[in-house]
Every structure is written in C-alpha cells, then in structure tokens.
Amino acid sequence: MTDARTALVTGGTGGLGGATVSAFLAAGWRVVAPVRPGTTDRLPAGAIPVEADLTVEADVRAAAEVAGSDPEAPLRAVVNLVGGYAGGGLIADTPVEEFEAMLTTNLRSTYLTTAATLPYLVAAGGGSVVCVSSRAALSPFPGAAGYVTAKAAVLAFAEAVAVEYKKQRVRCNTVLPSVIDTPGNRAAQPDADRSRWVRPEEIAGVVLFLASDASAPTSGARIPVYGQA
Numbered sequence: 001m002t003d004a005r006t007a008l009v010t011g012g013t014g015g016l017g018g019a020t021v022s023a024f025l026a027a028g029w030r031v032v033a034p035v036r037p038g039t040t041d042r043l044p045a046g047a048i049p050v051e052a053d054l055t056v057e058a059d060v061r062a063a064a065e066v067a068g069s070d071p072e073a074p075l076r077a078v079v080n081l082v083g084g085y086a087g088g089g090l091i092a093d094t095p096v097e098e099f100e101a102m103l104t105t106n107l108r109s110t111y112l113t114t115a116a117t118l119p120y121l122v123a124a125g126g127g128s129v130v131c132v133s134s135r136a137a138l139s140p141f142p143g144a145a146g147y148v149t150a151k152a153a154v155l156a157f158a159e160a161v162a163v164e165y166k167k168q169r170v171r172c173n174t175v176l177p178s179v180i181d182t183p184g185n186r187a188a189q190p191d192a193d194r195s196r197w198v199r200p201e202e203i204a205g206v207v208l209f210l211a212s213d214a215s216a217p218t219s220g221a222r223i224p225v226y227g228q229a
Helices: 015-026 057-067 096-123 145-164 183-188 200-211
Strands: 006-009 030-035 048-051 075-080 127-132 170-177 222-225
Touching: 006 015, 006 057, 015 030, 015 075, 015 200, 030 057, 048 057, 057 075, 057 096, 075 096, 075 200, 096 127, 096 145, 096 170, 127 145, 127 200, 145 170, 170 200, 200 222
Parallel strands: 006 030, 006 075, 030 048, 075 127, 127 170, 170 222
Antiparallel strands: none
C-alpha cells in the first residue's frame, strides 16, 4: 500500500492510550507502542509492542528505531500520551523531589520521544507530533504546582517543535483534556458527575485527526477537549 504509514503511540496501556491505539489501528495505521516491561498484554490486538522506559534515552531511541524501520510504512505520526498526576500540599510544603518527579513523568518522556522520532518524520517527508497537556496548564488549581508546571512546559515544548520543524513539514499540536473518564479517575473521584467528563474515545478521535492529512494546515495549536466540563 503506497499510503501505509506508522504511528508511534506512547502510553498505549492507559485509558486514553488504549482508545488512541485502537483508533489508529481501525484507520489502517501500523502502530508501534512502547510500554513498560511486563505490560504488553494490555495493548489492543494489532499493536506492535516495544518494552521501554520512556525516561531512559536509549530505550526511547530503540523504540523510535522500530517505529521507523518499515520502509513500506514510514513513520508519519508520534503521539505523546505518557504522563501522570500527583497532587500534594502548597508550594512551600512540597519537596522539590516531588516537583521534579512531575517534570520527569510529563515532560522528559515527551521530550525524549519527540527528539528521537523527529529524524524519521523528516526523512518521511513530514508528519505530525501530538502532545497531551491539561486544562490545568491554563487554569491552575491549588496543590498541584508540579503537575501544572509540567503540563505548561509540554505546551511550550510543542510550540517550539512546531516552529523549529515547520520547514521540514513536521507539525506539532497539543490537546488539553479536562477530566478524562477512565477507571483510575472514577476510582479516585467516586462521587463526581462523570457525565461532564470527556471520554477517551472522543479525545482519540481528535488525536487521529491531528495526525491525519486532513489537519495539514494546523500546527502549534492548543486544542481544548473538555467534554461538558
């Protein structure tokens, strides 16, 4: 198939990740999914698993090599879904180690994955990078300075990618969810009004659009995916 293409999707075993991997597979993409060791069975059937720690540069580069290894399906999309949330006290009561842990979880993995895959996107004639920030990056709330800062940094990083690689026809956009309706969030907030949350499948559809040629004019955008929140 001359239009065959590959997407590398991180965080594929999570609630949003599983929905996103499934959406790309259903659209006919070859999907490479780097996952933590021992979790490959949690991926949707059809994805190509690569065991990796996405905070370790060598692991990330190995995963990028797998994603870019098929000349019949060049790497055309990179979707950075790995992240995490940890709240706590106010800033003066938060140890710097906890603050830095949020930067590692949310920003380092996005940086390493994007940096490792950009040469493959450029070699393929261009492509799309999609990052995940958070509504909290624009509307902070108390007790989450590390998370808020990390997600704001993801926004800034994505916009830097969009500017630096525009001439190479690589686009970079960011989606900003509110609360995603996942099993983890349901367990953490059992009394919340889940009807206002955004479903993973809804966000996955937006991510797939941003990776597709249909969104070719769009780069450097901040896309709110808030549901009814």
